[in-house]
């Protein structure tokens with residue numbers, strides 16, 4: 001389990017600290033799908049930076065399988081958590097397969113190169129996401145949406161218990177958006193703890209995921225169908241909307 005306990009995160013400025021996330025508590029279990037929602041600039045990426053060990057807590061604690069995140073080396077953390085960033089522009093035109101193979105780094109010692117098994121895992125990950133045909137393309141010459149799918153394949157190849165994705169559907173067409181969330185849902189059902197940020201509350205409602213709603217001065221955590229309603233969406237995004245349809249299971253069963 002990843003347990004966030006009374007966590008405060010922020011950035012040190014010259015003479016003061018700007019707190020972004022304040023006294024936040026929630027958890028992500030293996031086998032759970034969690035969607036983090038919140039308006040632009042509320043702190044979703046900042047929270048990810050804390051979980052990835054890129055910034056230290058100002059207060060509180062992050063426990064990963066009962067171990068304090070601050071005591072984990074980045075290699076150890078890389079065996080437990082994979083991360084799919086929003087944007088990733090590599091400095092070199094690696095082949096798509098090589099980008100996915102990089103994920104195996106946490107499992108390969110510094111002096112050895114990927115083995116046949118690592119290559120098989122990387123190819124399987126590309127196949128799962130229906131993009132095996134891109135394997136030998138330059139990563140810098142594929143579309144933004146295809147790149148996003150490659151990064152998700154890379155996380156799959158990393159084979160960790162927990163996967164954190166930052167707006168994984170932001171560049172995807174409508175079909176691929178549904179496919180990716182459905183795929184994340186099935187990954188959680190296979191026992192992974194999966195967390196994604198989104199600007200589309202419908203994605204949380206469709207799969208009745210756990211949701212963490214980040215608001216300016218407080219947070220709400222629970223099951224999407226129990227807590228997302230018209231008032232919450234209106235308050236969160238400052239617009240007048242009505243939530244009418246929550247369960248569209250039948251529609252989802254048709255996604256291939």
Ligand SMILES: Nc1ncnc2c1ncn2[C@@H]1O[C@H](COP(=O)(O)OP(=O)(O)OP(=O)(O)O)[C@@H](O)[C@H]1O
Nearest residue numbers: 011012018020038039040041042043044045046047
């Ligand atoms: N390195 C930094 N130093 C100082 N302030 C920062 C830094 N990075 C982010 N911030 C501030 O922290 C706040 C939260 O930013 P963050 O990127 O976490 O929001 P977000 O919820 O992910 O936004 P979005 O939905 O637009 O991606 C913003 O006000 C931002 O300006």
